[in-house]
Amino acid sequence: MDAATLGFSTQELLLRSSPVLYLPAGVLLCVGLLVVAGYHLMARTVCGRPEGCRAVRRACRLAVVPAVLLLVLGLLAGFEVIDAGPTGTPLLIGGALLLVVLARLLAVRAAGAPYPLTGERAALGIGVALIVLCSFWAAAGIAHRKGTADARWLAGHLTLRPAVVLDTTERLYLQWPGVEERALPDAGAGQRFRYRYRGVRLLAQAGDRMFLIPRDWTWEDGNVLVLPMDTAVRITFHPG
Template identity: 45%
Template sequence: MADDDAGASTPPGRDWVSTLATIAAPTTFIGALLLYFGVSYTSAFYNYFGVDSATLGFSTQDYALRSASALYLPVGSALLVALVGTLIYYAAVAMGKRDTPPPLAIRLSPVALAACGGGLFLLGMLGGLRVWGVGAMEMPLLLSGGLVLLLYSRVLSFKLAGADYPVVRERVAVGLVLALVALASFWAAHEYAKSHGFDDAKYLAGHLRLRPTVTIDTTERLYIPHRQVRETVLPAAVGTSQRFRYRYEGLRLLAEQKGRMFLIPENWSPSCGSVVVLPANSTVRVAFRSG
């Protein structure tokens, strides 16, 4: 009867729901982190050229795709650390199930991890208080890394003793630690994305030959400063329906989005230069070439 009651009290599919929630939660977190990284990266990249990324009208998918290539190294490093941590966790579980106590060095490993975690967290706090010159990205990494090591040392100490974790009295604390780690992760991603976007924009500004060359024919004069582009007045052919009167050369395609072209002069510099925005429709004639 006890077994029947237990089975009756368990909602159908609860195991499946728990499994799906376990899988979906980190997936959702990583997806949100990718999107946030993409927004921060794109904003920093185009701000370097004086363009507000909001005017480009990128979609959620565009932001996520722009974040992928820059995240291979940090995500790969994080996954490698997670793999090592998982192996150590299962080794601790196996040792906790033995009748003989583990070696002293193994028993002291949670203490060592807790000391390292506390030291990292303290360094992050002192950096936030400007006691020492910590970088904008290093501070959240120190804080989150310290919290993760403190929590991990607590888990290992329980597993080495053959006990389960978290215990009831510490569940709220564990939830707060995980929330702080998530917050620090977004903080670090934001700072890394800004730095990476700025560096990529600076590199592109010095190597604009990597972008396609654009020649524009227009029906009206654009009044772009001559030091930025080369303007040619096209001859009016008698008896033809030629609509285009002006040709502009010396431009590179920075972006094309939502029916608009964002063009940058070949001699652009942060102190001298601007980005030209033109509609990609029948009012202009466009020719692209590489190199």
């Protein structure tokens, strides 16, 4: 048996064992799809009329003001001058870049010229790459916030996690408050399990590994026992 007692980040454990990590990326991709669809709809309908083209060009010039404001706020958040949370910086910077790229695309389209222009292809490529990077950055921040919220909630509702009676062939030396270790009596040659542990709960299961926590566990600095599911352990679950 190869068991390890580690100080895992609770948020990381919850994210690894939950599909919540994919939700922010999916939401951002859906937003990107709506932006692209809106751009093509505006380019075909509004820019198809002369008065519409003039209105689009004026709107694109005015879009510089909110784009600069978003960029400045994003940089201030990045240097921690203002507090924008874990997702504020990428959303502000990425939103500013996206607004500039879309405004430039619509302005050139309204003028009837192809885009990207020869001298702007490199800038467009870098801008798109930065927008994609900010999207992944924001998705990671949203997932981290979700993991933190789940960890805080779990710390106050540990009774909802299954209680575990753990029998092992080797002593684990768990010096955790509230965890009881007891040597099992020798019942003969067929008895392989020598130690029993009470006062632990199942945090999560990933593949062939279980993550066990003490019943007095806290999300900030609580211990986690990573235990393989093999013949060297025997697990009994019970409520409460």
